[in-house]
Amino acid sequence: MEPVRRIVGGRRADTVQRLLDAALEEIRAVEYGELSVRSVARRADVSPATAYTYFSSKDHLISSVVWRKIQETTSAFDDDTDLHQMVRRITNVFADEPELSRACTSALLGDDPEVKRLRDEIGTELARSLTRGLGSLPPTAVNSVTMALVGGLVLSGMGYIPFDDVADRLVDLVNQLQQASGRRGRKR
Numbered sequence: 001m002e003p004v005r006r007i008v009g010g011r012r013a014d015t016v017q018r019l020l021d022a023a024l025e026e027i028r029a030v031e032y033g034e035l036s037v038r039s040v041a042r043r044a045d046v047s048p049a050t051a052y053t054y055f056s057s058k059d060h061l062i063s064s065v066v067w068r069k070i071q072e073t074t075s076a077f078d079d080d081t082d083l084h085q086m087v088r089r090i091t092n093v094f095a096d097e098p099e100l101s102r103a104c105t106s107a108l109l110g111d112d113p114e115v116k117r118l119r120d121e122i123g124t125e126l127a128r129s130l131t132r133g134l135g136s137l138p139p140t141a142v143n144s145v146t147m148a149l150v151g152g153l154v155l156s157g158m159g160y161i162p163f164d165d166v167a168d169r170l171v172d173l174v175n176q177l178q179q180a181s182g183r184r185g186r187k188r
Contacts, residue, residue: 027062
């Protein structure tokens, strides 16, 4: 799934990648409120019109950076990657880029249709990855764990809990769900 409004290839794909790279650099350099598609375009050495061809808003641009980071991270998971490793790698995306964490907390809440599309893609990808790491838990438990992960990321992005704590807390939650699921299963 491409983060941009239309599928691109060749030189256009290079332009999109330059814009995404420039957006990450811009996030590191300025506060989110000061960031704009124009400032990112300037940093990427493309015209604002070109940037707006691919990204409808700064929220869309930042959401696209997050989507790419999530895709890169989850594509590295294999059958031997356990839940704790998965969550740790996902949280490291944001722990390693605190400016991105703060920016995406705002960007992903935007009402831009392109942001909504990416927000749905990110949620689906996180749920898919977690499902692999959770094994035999029922779908309702997987949904709860996904919600807990997203909530943990938001709380960490806001500075309430360290990113390093999210993986440990999520594994504790899964252990509790597995114990509860096992108890219910034995009672029936």
